[in-house]
Amino acid sequence: MSFIKVCPLDEIPADGAIAARLDDDTPIAVVRSGDGVYALDDLCSHAEVALTEGEVYDGTIECWLHGSCFDLRTGKPTNPPATRPVATYRVKVEDGDVYVSPAPAD
Template sequence: MTYVKVCPLADVPADGALGVEVDGTPVAIARAGDDVFALSDICSHAEVSLSEGEIYNGTIECWLHGSCFDLRTGKPTNPPATQAVATYKVKVEDGDVYVSLGTDD
C-alpha cells in the first residue's frame, strides 16, 4: 500500500477537518480527539466540501444540508444523504499525516 504525505498534523484543527488533494482526489483529513481519519471531501448528497463541516460524535457534518457521515466507515448517519463517502487509510508518522487511496495490502 502506498502512502502519500499530505500535511503536518499541526495543520489539521483539533476536532476539525482540512481539505487536501491526493493524486487529484479531494480528501478531508479529520481529527476527533486523538484520532485522525481520511475520507472523501465531497458530500455524496450535494457535492460540496465536507472538510468545511463540523466534527462531533465521531461524524463529520455537511455544512449545506446537515447530513453527517461516520468518520470510520463513511456511511451517512442521517438524511438527506443516503450514499456513503469513500474512506481511506491514514497514518501519522513523525508529526506528518499520510494517506493511501489504494485498497491493496
C-alpha cells in the same frame, strides 16, 4: 500498501478538518476527532459540497448545506438526507506528518 504525505498533523485543528488532494487530484478531507485522524472524500454524497466546511463532532463530519453527517471511520451517512456513503482512506501518522493511502479502504 503505499501512502502519500498529505500534511503535517499540527495543521489539522482539534475536532476539525482540512482539505487535501491525493496524487490523482482527488479531493479528500483530513479530519482530527479526539485522538483519531481520518481521511474521506471531501464531497458530500448528497449535494457534492465540501465536507471540510462542516462541523466535526461525535466521530462524524456534518455537511454544512443540508446537515447530513458521515461516520469518520466508515464513511456511511448517519442521518439524512444523504443515503450513500463517501469513500474512506487508510491513514497513518509518523514523525508528526499525516500519510494517506491513495486507494479507498474496503
